[in-house]
Amino acid sequence: MTDPRPEPVSLSSSPFLQSLGGSWQLTSSVSEAWRFRRLHKETSQPVGAFARTNWIPARVPGSVHDDLIRAGLITDPNFGLSSLDAEWVSARQWVYRRTFRVELPPGTRLFLCFGGVDYSADVYLKGQQLGSLAGTHTPGRFDVSGLDRETDHLLVVVLHEPPPEAGQLGRTSQTGTLKPRSGYWWDFGTRLVHVGLWRDVSLQTDAGTAVLDAFPRVTLTEDHAQAEVQVEVELDGDLGLPVTAELIHPDGRREITAGVRPVFMLTAPALWWPAAMGAQPLYTLRAWVPGSAPVERTFGVRRAALVRNDASRARGALPYTLEINGQPMYVRGFNVVPSDLIAGRDGVPERERALVGYALDAHANLLRFNGVGPIASSAVLDECDRCGLLVWQEMPLTSSGTDNVPPRGEAFLANLERDLPALVRAVRHHPSVVLLCAGNELTDEHHVPVNGSDPTVARIRTIVDHLDGTRPFLPTSPSGPEYDLSTDTASQRPQDLHDVHGPWHYRGAVDSYLPHTLNRSLAHSEFGCQAASRESTLRRYLTSGPLWPMDDRNPQVVHHGEWWLMHHRIEEVYGPVEDVSRYVLLTQAAQGDVLRHALGCNRARRDECSLALVWQLNEPWPNAHNTSVIDYDLKPKLAYYRCREANAPVAIHLGLPAPVGEGSLTACPQVLADRPGAGQLAVSLRTVTGMTLLDDRSTVSWPAPGRPIDLPLPEDPCLLRAELHSADGKVLARAEQWIARHVPQPFATLARLPQTTLEAHQVAAGLVVRNTGDWAAPWISLEAAMGVREKFSDNGFALLPGEHRVVQAALHVPDAGSVPVGMTLRSLNAPPVTLDWSGA
Structure with missing residues (x-):
């Protein structure tokens, strides 16, 4: 009997698929000048009064900005003020063209397929319009079954101007599409509205029916002894045609079945776990019908849920404790933004995988893909599946400065119905994706976070449940009833701190720390602190003048992060700073101290607080100042290491209210660990010359509250250290903090120490x-x-x-x-x- 299993498919070798990616040509058009010039119909133009069209090489998949940079028509927008000279790109229509010949063997049907266009386009073949494409992540498919296989064909794709969405300061209620708004200008990036034919283009043939998608819907029993895998397929053609499905187990075993809705029953399935909780075995599903390309999906067997802890139950709040395979976990990690504003650049998948590696090395167990940007790419999700890093995926819908009200207009709802299913299909088979959300910072007219009764959120939930329904869903984050973490709310109404955001700005040696010290939130899904990028990154990209001063007197410093200037705050704490090297080091030290303090305060309350996510891991554009802990050049700031320290399996939280005090300061060092243990804790206080002011040693076990220790504060700043040792003397954790008296410029002496070597x-x-x-x-x-x-x-x-x-x-x-x-x-x-x- 002939083996019915097809060989693994690639666009370069499949008998059913022919890639049309690679080299194309590109030109711009003001409005519909392309139509006047007949660019959609003709490949050449005669010499005449009108200049002939200048075509430049283009890559598909790719981005118009990237093609223009490689052609030398715009300066890379990363450098200096150059992005201002590239804003015209999104004010044009763009014409892609190429010729091709059908190389596939004859079949019953032939389709021209697009993985996605950003944002909308008309498609012409041999001068005739096939149809239109729209939706950044939404695929398109055109029947071209009658194409002659013996001749060349002209394919033209005309990109329209992108939709006029608002940048960070606008009205969410007037949002019209699901195009990510991060490129329209956000605090972490310049205005660079992405356009391009940024997904695969191909020809696909079949014998009359094709599998468009396959979803392995996994149901795991409570005791984990069995799992049912229902293979849900979407067909184009004969909907009653039996589908053949093959399941490849993590150990290489294969089984095959067929039917209208194939099912596999797994006994003692290999469970997929988050990193540090277990292994990440992956199953592979392949589904096909005769005469068509198979669809392949990799998945894991796991169950994800949000459950209430005692504090959430007592406050009548939503559940925020993430549970994987019945095991509750304390979630710690980062918010993530796009890795580059120009998605088509060389090396973007490698950058994305590097960021996943950095996050995992910092002991993160979850990344939140905020609704400001596009959904996580397949490169990211595949890597997270492999390494066990969890993903919270929001739909690309986000807050604005004027209102954060979810849009309800007919045009938006129509776009939602068209585009949201593709987003759900892109993430639903990935075991790393454990939480979906309607969008970022959505509120009503009174700035109160929306709940599931909001009609737009309810519609999103209905679509998500219909296509998936296997993972928990949140209406938005923060989910209220209080939006921000503030000192006043934390002091007066701590019961209203459910899932909160903020603060983000460095505000000196007291106010930067106090909200976190008082925080009683159940989930802290976004908070941050800014710093300057590494000096090497600054010198590489800020090329439109001198680096100094690093404040609003310097136009390019403003351009590269105008929301995050902090020179004045640094001088309030450290005294006058007059050179870039010292300034960068002090800003990064401040950012690291604040983030470590915030993470420690949250983790110390893990019976109450279920998650803490730093804003943000990365940046998509080289900023002078930003809240990222890794700069654009993938150089970790010092704060990255403080986050890794605070999130480590065993960490020390110093338990300081702030790094300054009136004459004395009380520390309450506490061991924060994933598992119980015991050891020796040494706490010391030393002067800048090394003299010992305090040496406290004790035997500690955990989990347990810390023991208060009174710290004398001399005239000059001093170094507080804590070291935890195992019984055999191994260092399990370290923490250190410079502390000082609460006076103007409390750390000025520290910033002006005599030279050492x-x-x-x-x-x-x-x-x-x-x-x-x-x-x-x-x-x-x-x-x-x-x-x-x-x-x-x-x-x-x-x-x-x-x-x-x-x-x-x-x-x-x-x-x-x-x-x-x-x-x-x-x-x-x-x-x-x-x-x-x-x-x-």
Whole structure:
């Protein structure tokens, strides 16, 4: 008997698929000048009064901006003020063209298929309009069964001007589409409205019926002993035709069945777990009908739910505790924005996978893909499936400055009905996607977060449940009744803090910390603090003038992050700062301290608070200041390491209300850990010359509240440290914080310490850093050369006189060879140290 299983499919080798991606041509058009020039009908133009059309090379899938950059017609918008000179791109229509010949064998039907166009287009074949495309993520399919296989055919796609959506400051109620608004200008990026033929184009043939999609709907029994996998297929053609389905188990075993709705029964299924909770075995489903291309989906067997904890139940709140396979978990992680405003750039999937790796290495277990941007890409979701990083996916609907009311107009609802199903289909088979949400920061007219009774949210929920229904759904985040975390609400109405957002801005040595200290929220799904990017990133991209001053007197500093200027705040805390290097280091130190404090305060309340997500992991455009913890060049800021420290399986929360106090300060060090344990906790307080002011040692077990320790505050700032050791002396966790008296510019002395000296040398994969001077070296910063992705075991730490630290380094060098990699160490009061790192 002939084996009915088809071979794995690729666009380059399938007998049913022919890729039309690759090299195209592109030109611009003001309004419908393309029609006047007959660009949709003719491949050549005669010499005459009108200039002939200038075509440039284009790539499909791709982006118009990327094609223009490669053709030298616009300067890369990442640099200086150049994005201002690229805003015209979205004010044009764009014409893509190519010729092709059908290379597929004859079949009953032939279709021209588009994976998605951003945002809408008309499609012409041999001068005749086939139809229209619309929706950033919505595929299109045109019947071209009569095409002659012996001749070349002209294919033209005319992109319309993108819809006129608002940037961050507008009216959500007037939103007309599900095109992501992040490119219309947001606080983390410039205005760069994306346009392009950004998904695959192909020819597909079949014998009369085709499988358009296949969804493995998994039902897992409570005891995890069995799972049912219903194969839900969407057919075009004979809807009653039996479908053949093959299931490939994680261990390679195969089974096959057929039917109108095939079903597989799994005994003792291999369960998919989040990272650090278990393995991530993946099953593969392939479904096909005779004479058509199979559809392949990878999935995992797991059950995701949101449940109430005691605090949520007592407040009558929504459930916020995520449960996977019946196991509750404390969620910690990051909000994620697009990895690049130009989706078609080379290397975007690699950037996305690198960010997933950074998040996982920082002990994150969930990423929230905020409704500001597009849904997570297949590259991201495949990587999250593989490594066990969970995903909270919001629909691309978001807040605005004037109102946040979900749109209810007929045009929007029609676009919702057309475009939302494709978004759900794109994510529903991924086991990493454990939570769906209608959108970001949606409220009523009174700024109260919406609930499921809002008609637009209810419609979104109906569509999601019809197409999926296997994972929990939230109406929005924050989900109220209070929108923001504020000191007043935390003090007066803590019961109203359910799922809250904010704060985001650095506001000095007290107000940056106090809301987090008082916080009683059940879920803290967005909060942040800003800092400047790495100095190397600033010098690479801020090319339209001098870097200094880093405030609103500098046009390009304003252009690259006008919401996040903080020079004045830094000087309130550290005194006058007059050079870029010191300024960058101080902003990054401040950001790291605030985020670590916020994460620790939330995690210390894990019986009450179910999740804490930092805003934000990354940025899609090189900012001078931003709330990201990894800058555009994939260089982690010092805050990245403080987040990793606070989220580690074993961490120390210092339990300070703020880093300043009146004469004395009370710390309450607490061990925060995923599993119970015991050890020795050493708490010390040292001056900038290394003199010991306090040395407290105790045996601790956890989980348990911390023990208050009174800290004297001398005239100058001093270093509070806590180290946790196991019974055999191994360091389990560290934390340190500079503290000072609550006076104007409390850390000015620290920012003006006398010079010290640093020495560093490599030992295997470790870097030994030593302070050989007489003064403390605060916030020692390590950075590998530009273009090298780096992960250090620690960064941004202090060394007192005579101390040393061994830092492990893992470097990723594109096109790595035997050439050593340059590395630089710096501190506030030490000359930079450079060395060559070998064996990278």
